[in-house]
Amino acid sequence: MSASLASSPAAHPGGIPGGARDHSVAERLSRRRARSNMIAKVLCFIATAIALVFLTAILGTLFWLGFKGIGLHVFTNVTRPPGSEGGLINAIVGSLIQTVLGVVIGTPIGLLVGTYLAEYARTSTLGNTVRFVSDVLLSAPSILIGLFVYQVLVAPFGGFSGIAGVAALAVIVIPIVVRTTEDMLQLIPASLREAAVALGAPKWKAIVQICYRAALNGIATGILLAIARVAGETAPLLFTSLGNLNWSVDMTAPMSSLPVTIYQYAGSPFDDWVQLAWVGALLITFGVLALNIIARVVLRPRS
């Protein structure tokens, strides 16, 4: 190799010294490669910076416009007509009720489906179909879940209700829990299951008492992320629990929720309503982000 390089000047006898020309060509090429490398790196850095700027801009706006509206009245008063110091307590409570019930109903189903996929049907046709459908539901437009529940639970029973809102949120929770449960159960080493079986434990006991316990962190992460996701859902609630400007915890009546109230208030022409919308936005965003950070940092699956 080095011999052929050393002999290369001799390959261009007379005229322009070939070695020097090759050298300058090589230098130009290497400069060009270094330059395009530099440009690519800088562009990627800028792209990342832009993404972070968006995040800070959104959070900054929420703090800037939301923080000044926070007061005791937000947490003690129900939504009132403009100009009468209304609060958001009915929306906050309505959101809590619907989110908690939606997660409580959706989680066991998602857990079972995840278990089925990881423990019983890793490769079967039915398992692959269920996995595919669950992944599609995970990204399906949430507004369609709202329309579906409207068709099934609102239209036939003659009215919007908290129950319908809970049902819509539960449908959204299921695929999120399915995904994390299946992923976490698949990480559990087979030796752990074999140890349980060797002690004579039936399979279901091995799953419930060994695998669930080993995957607890991951499953908890999935549930937290599911809470965070449905707490901010607006579109499916528009057609199901509708929203309610009065205090109501009656599950068979229309029920208020924070996202729907934000939607109604943000588009209104009244300054104090818009201010309340920003407060609601601040509350919900920081609640959701806190859940995400807890899920990602505190419960990070040990890998």
Next chain:
Amino acid sequence: MSDAASTATSTSSFGDRIFAQVARAAGVFVLLLLGAIIVSLFLGGLPAFRAFGVGFLTNADWDPVQNVFGAAVPIYGTLITSVLAIVLAVPLAFGCAFYLTELAPNWVRGPIGTAIELLAAVPSIIYGMWGFFIIVPIMGDIVQPFFIDNFGDIPIIGALFQGPPFGTGIFTSALILAVMILPFIAATMRDVFNTVPAVFKESAYGVGCTTWEVMRSIVIPYTRVSVVGGIMLGLGRALGETMAVTFVIGNTNRISTSLFGPGNTIASIVALEFPESPAGSVKLASLLALGFLLFVISFIVLAISRLLLRTKVK
């Protein structure tokens, strides 16, 4: 002794059978759920399909007075905003993923990755509000007048930039959508870039490739299919996004050639018109029919995305 053993075995196998059946039933329930969503939307939209036939897809009218409804404008708006959002988001997402997998020092990868994932966790209504109160004024006062003044008179291309600078419109929606789907695409790309075996990259570095050359000649060819899958996943998100778009698109049932013109999408027209649609009306049926169409479109996009991603990312 043998009696006790057989009893224990039979109870445990009985418990196993029950648990397996319950888990299986839950799996089948998810299938039924998807089936029920499709069927309920289709049945709800059936009166509209019956009344307007295939013309429902091509009719650009949305006239509650005459009771004539068509899906052409919302379908156009849905597709154009989503595709524009993809065009805006993909280069940024690629940059983020490249930075996070190859360039960033190890100690910032975690925090920046988490920050970008948090961007995905912000509820869509917040994007809508932020877009409406912050981005729309910027677009209306600065960006749109600039483009209209400087490019509006150029033949052919100029048509894209004509019209009054409302601030709202197709382009603003696409911009907000791009910010929303950016973290999804970036996270997927980062995960698939990480699946490239280190040996491949090290070999390329070993023969003297620059970072960018490794990316272009090793990482991208290796992950091409999954990268497209990640983009389709983002497209699927953008198609059905409701709240963010409803705030900023201008909600006008008209196909405008200008990027700054107002429009609507399937999701935004359903969210806005639904409260004014009495049960049993043709209008409600038309909205449900639109929902059915949206489901079909997103199902196809998401299915393609899943098939492309299947091999690389679980």
